[in-house]
Amino acid sequence: MGNINLFSEGGIVITVVLILIPVIVASLIVIVRTNASLRRYIKRKELERLTNYIKELNPAETEQLEKRKKELEFTLNNAELGTDLPTLDPKGLIDNVNTVESIRFVQQKRKGQPRPFIEPELTRLILWYLGCAVAWLLFGTSVGEYVGIKFAAPDIDHLSWLSFGRLRPVHTNAVFWGWASLAMIGLAYYVIPRVSNVPIASIKRGYYSLILINASVIAGSVSLMAGINNGGGEYREYIWPVMSLFGFGVIISLVNFLKTIAKRATREIYVSNWYIISAIMFLLVIAFVAYWPSWQNGLGETIVQGYYMHQGVGMWFMLFNLGLMYYFLPQQLNKPIYSYSLGILAFWAQILFYTLIGTHHFIFSAIPWWLQTVAIVGSVGMVIPVVAGTTNFLMTFNGSWNKLTGSYTLPFYLIGIIFYFTGSLQGTAEAFRFTNLAWHFTDFTVAHSHLTMYGIISFMLWGFFYTIVPRLTGKEPPQITVGAHFWLALIGLLFYTFPLMYGSTLRGLMWMEGKPFIDTVTFMGPYWLWRAIGGSLMWFSHILFTYNFYVMLRRKSDVELPKSAAEILQLKKETTINPQA
Amino acid sequence: MEFFDNHKKLFGTALGLFVGLTLLVAIIPAIKNQENNAPLPNAEKLSESALAGKQSFIANGCVACHTQQVRNVDMDKIWGARPGIAADYAAIKRTDFWRNTATLMGTERTGPDLTNIGNRQPSQAWNLLHLFQPRAVVEQSIMPAYPWLFEVKNEVGKDEVEVIVPDAFRKGISGKIIAKQEALDLVAYLQSLKQTPLPDGQAPMEFLYKNEEKPLTTNNGGAAPLPDGKTLYTQNCASCHQANGEGLKGAFPPVKGSPIVMGNDLDFYVSIIMQGYDARPEYAVMNAVGHDNNLSPEQVTAIINYERTSWGNNAKPVALEEVKKIIDLINSTAKK
Structure with missing residues (x-):
């Protein structure tokens, strides 16, 4: 580009700033951590010195302390008005009792349940899956945020690798195949052995699968930015060699899961496994049909595209998450699912109707009219599985609503279920021929896909994350940042979708009235800005989520110094019995 | 069980x-x-340059915002003369072993549909400038700019195409902005995007969900009511001559204060709108806007009257009958 000054280009400056942000954050983390270990070290030295000193205490000093301890410990015996019989709690039911000592800015929620036994190797595998998923969420939504900003500031950069048309599929594919898919498979490595009551068939295969999927998303993102793509079908932008890495990764996990289920210790196959295994098998069918590199000339491509993109979301993400939900929800509420049969009805109805609806993305196009009608009928049929599923989940919730306020995971579940209902039914409404007139080709579709992929899938996944990671590591996330994550994500999603849906509807109507096209672009300006604002809140919530994940993984417990007389005595007792300590 | x-x-x-x-x-x-399905017998094959242009259309992900499908609904009428049919896409095969068929039908219309862009906006000069910086020609556009399809040189070589960019959009650039081959190919592809008319005698599919006839404005001194000239100007003229009528220096002439617009030679004026114009070397070629977009005499009259009475232009409106006569004459001579 000749004599252009690079640093007068907004995009360059922003790219530099964007690169600097992780660098600065990383440096901050390093400083904070060094500081912490330094402090820990100093305290440990102090403790040693203190211990040595305590060992040397003469009887007089001990007596003094003993006396002081007694004085400090003086309390009423709490039986002045009642009984002094000891409380009998042989089953340990009275637990987690806490008293209000100061103003509570953040409500104290229930701690995670004690950790069940899970093989440490499996724990490590699951955490690797979840960690990679978090990384892809951060990457994918940073790209999404940037792409959203481009609607308000199209001249923010002039680099081919960062241009809108190339980055948009980087965003969608990274959150699909990187974030959601890895998170789901990782969670399945927890759920499937649990409900089958046997250990996972092979840990090693789990890693192969993880590596292949990561490789696919890395190669795909780079090639998309370099301008190598499959030719335009949404979510099918990776070329087939790249996508086949993903496919093989999924096959390896499928074999692993099937082997685990085959040697299960339970007679029945829990409904979670129906959903999860089917989702994986169907994804492979879908990818195979859509990517087989020797067909789909002319409109064949469009028919397959409609099938592919909708089965991708409905049969992979939705079916898989429903399966996880059938395990986690009853388990979190500590009661069985409301109706096992409703779950089974929803399962078969979903397969029957969802498979039909693909072409509803091409209504009024040149594909056969009968196929469009079948798609619309299928979309209406989707009411059955959606209502069955929602009813099942809400009825399971029923009677346990009080648990919602005391839990930091259940709100994520509930929002996911609510969006499952509204988001899916909105899809049905969009498929009607008339609504299609006003909404098709507008950003309404974008709002819809965020209500579903974000409102349903991501919220559910976060709920599952906060449920199992503390169990795997024994470390809880700070409740204030979990709350902030929840509210920022939710409010951000609403700011993102509502203005976009409103503006797009009016834009569609303007098109129908025959207003000049460019006027409808100008008209969308404020709504696109709202979308960028909502997107920023969502993006910020992911940073908090990442922090929470980090805390659940890594936070070290502090070194405790003995302070009160009792603690000092305790320490003396321990060190005298066992001088090495 | x-x-x-x-x-x-x-x-x-x-x-x-x-x-x-x-x-x-x-x-x-x-x-x-x-x-x-087979392609229509009169469908034109893409030239080599247009094929190369299609590759960069795919590589840059243009399909994210531009559809290429005219649905059989009334609101899509502005994007083509007839609804798209399977035959329109039948000639498109797999790109190669590695990449799938690119029908490029798209699912988002953030920008305009391109099925017929080769008829609607065939000007190479406009398209190149628009690719270099969309906001230089369409102020409100949010399309990305594609400066990497261009290079800056001191001299314009033989067979090279220079792009005249307004000063506001060439800050920091000293020298001539030359279109690379990739830009020329991309424009060739856009120019090739034309709806193939159905072979003789075949009636196209109907457009559904017809819009009721628009209430016509009566700004014509009590004579026959005319459609809204401002809307028609925005749709058909403003991308080159600009919303303020001032055109772009070195590319598109102003209509504000133009002697042709303000003068009395209506024959000449109407013929330029209908058949295009290429007599002034300092400006780009104007394509046959009226003919390509099937403008009716009523629409042409509305545009003329809007241009004659806007931005300080104060010529008298013209009558529909006169314009009709001239267009009939143009059509009859064109047929012979």
């Missing part, structure tokens, strides 16, 4: 049901479609 407790039977059945439905709604219809 035994069936539910046997993983082979259970998962086998679910897979079978799914594969069966897949065959019915995806595989069989797709195969039928690709085998039973």
Whole structure:
């Protein structure tokens, strides 16, 4: 580009700033951590010195302390008005009792349940899956945020690798195949052995699968930015060699899961496994049909595209998450699912109707009219599985609503279920021929896909994350940042979708009235800005989520110094019995 | 039940049901479609340059914002003369072994549909400038700029195409902005995007959901009512001559204060709108806007009257009958 000054280009400056942000954050983390270990070290030295000193205490000093301890410990015996019989709690039911000592800015929620036994190797595998998923969420939504900003500031950069048309599929594919898919498979490595009551068939295969999927998303993102793509079908932008890495990764996990289920210790196959295994098998069918590199000339491509993109979301993400939900929800509420049969009805109805609806993305196009009608009928049929599923989940919730306020995971579940209902039914409404007139080709579709992929899938996944990671590591996330994550994500999603849906509807109507096209672009300006604002809140919530994940993984417990007389005595007792300590 | 407790039977059945439905709604219809459709006999093949241009259209992900499909609904009428049919896409085969068929139908219309852009905006000068910096020609546009398709040189070489960019959009650039071959190819591809008319005698599919006839404005001194000139100007003229009528220096002449617009030679004025104009070397070629977009005499009159009375232009409006006569004459001589 000749004599252009690079640093007068907004995009360059922003790219530099964007690169600097992780660098600065990383440096901050390093400083904070060094500081912490330094402090820990100093305290440990102090403790040693203190211990040595305590060992040397003469009887007089001990007596003094003993006396002081007694004085400090003086309390009423709490039986002045009642009984002094000891409380009998042989089953340990009275637990987690806490008293209000100061103003509570953040409500104290229930701690995670004690950790069940899970093989440490499996724990490590699951955490690797979840960690990679978090990384892809951060990457994918940073790209999404940037792409959203481009609607308000199209001249923010002039680099081919960062241009809108190339980055948009980087965003969608990274959150699909990187974030959601890895998170789901990782969670399945927890759920499937649990409900089958046997250990996972092979840990090693789990890693192969993880590596292949990561490789696919890395190669795909780079090639998309370099301008190598499959030719335009949404979510099918990776070329087939790249996508086949993903496919093989999924096959390896499928074999692993099937082997685990085959040697299960339970007679029945829990409904979670129906959903999860089917989702994986169907994804492979879908990818195979859509990517087989020797067909789909002319409109064949469009028919397959409609099938592919909708089965991708409905049969992979939705079916898989429903399966996880059938395990986690009853388990979190500590009661069985409301109706096992409703779950089974929803399962078969979903397969029957969802498979039909693909072409509803091409209504009024040149594909056969009968196929469009079948798609619309299928979309209406989707009411059955959606209502069955929602009813099942809400009825399971029923009677346990009080648990919602005391839990930091259940709100994520509930929002996911609510969006499952509204988001899916909105899809049905969009498929009607008339609504299609006003909404098709507008950003309404974008709002819809965020209500579903974000409102349903991501919220559910976060709920599952906060449920199992503390169990795997024994470390809880700070409740204030979990709350902030929840509210920022939710409010951000609403700011993102509502203005976009409103503006797009009016834009569609303007098109129908025959207003000049460019006027409808100008008209969308404020709504696109709202979308960028909502997107920023969502993006910020992911940073908090990442922090929470980090805390659940890594936070070290502090070194405790003995302070009160009792603690000092305790320490003396321990060190005298066992001088090495 | 035994069936539910046997993983082979259970998962086998679910897979079978799914594969069966897949065959019915995806595989069989797709195969039928690709085998039973042939391109229209009068469809033109893409030139080598246009084919190369299509590759960069794909690489840059233009399909994210631009559709290429005219639906059979009334609101899509502005994007083509007839609804798209399967034959329109039948000539498009797999790009190569590595990449899938690019019908580029798209699912988002953040920007305009491009099915017929080769008829609507064939000007190479406009398209190049628009690719270099869309906001230089369409102020409100949010399309990305594609400066990497251009290079800056001190001299314009033989066979090279220079792009005249307004000063506001060439900050920091000293020298001539030259279109690279990739830009020329991309424009060739855009120019090639034209709806093929159906072979003689065939009536196209109807547009559904007809819009009621628009109430016509009566700004014509009590004479026959005319459509809204401002809307028509925005749709057909403003991308070059600009919303303020001032055109772009070195590319598109102003209509504000133009002697042709303000003068009395209506024959000449109408013929320029209908058939285009290429007599002034300092400006780009104007294509046959009226003919390409099937403008009716009423619409042409409305545009003329809007141009004659806007931005300080204060010529008298013209009558529909006169314009009609001239257009009839143009059409009859063109047929001979």
